[in-house]
Amino acid sequence: SAVISQKPSRDICQRGTSLTIQCQVDSQVTMMFWYRQQPGQSLTLIATANQGSEATYESGFVIDKFPISRPNLTFSTLTVSNMSPEDSSIYLCSLRGLAGGDTQYFGPGTRLTVL
């Protein structure tokens, strides 16, 4: 499996501000995703991070609120913009296509609290 790191691991932010979360993988992967997991809830896909092009967003998520970058096959960022307390959640990057396989792995997550 790959080593997946996320920064920051947690943060407490004021409403109206923005936070950028970084995801770094130690190997090239085909697909990278960003998920949100609200307290006690399941995993909800925010978007697929496409290398070199705009991300593909799921219903209910928009680029203005969650801009995503993926400049290469090992790195992606998710920004949570103009935050409100409802954005308090764990954000996880995820990847698939490691070494040609199709198992999906998850990063350690970023715990965000918005006051």
Add this chain to the structure above:
Amino acid sequence: GENVEQHPSTLSVQEGDSAVIKCTYSDSASNYFPWYKQELGKRPQLIIDIRSNVGEKKDQRIAVTLNKTAKHFSLHITETQPEDSAVYFCAASIDNNAGNMLTFGGGTRLMVKP
């Protein structure tokens, strides 16, 4: 799109007993069904998966069964241990060369009492 339902939402068993978690899916084209275990404060970890060309898969104390006709699949844990206590998520996806996104069930909180 795909919809995955998972039952029960919580499950409490005595150590040594078996635990069964069930999921149903809506899209008959789904062909890949992984199960993840998430311990408190940790990331989800894949524990077993099954593809639609087989009906059952086992790995030590864990097994998964798939009924394509009924569109449901189940996770079976035998001889449960306290370290099996966690939240378990099922998922479904259509696996093709373009890749596809996993749709997750709502999760089952399993508590194994010593």
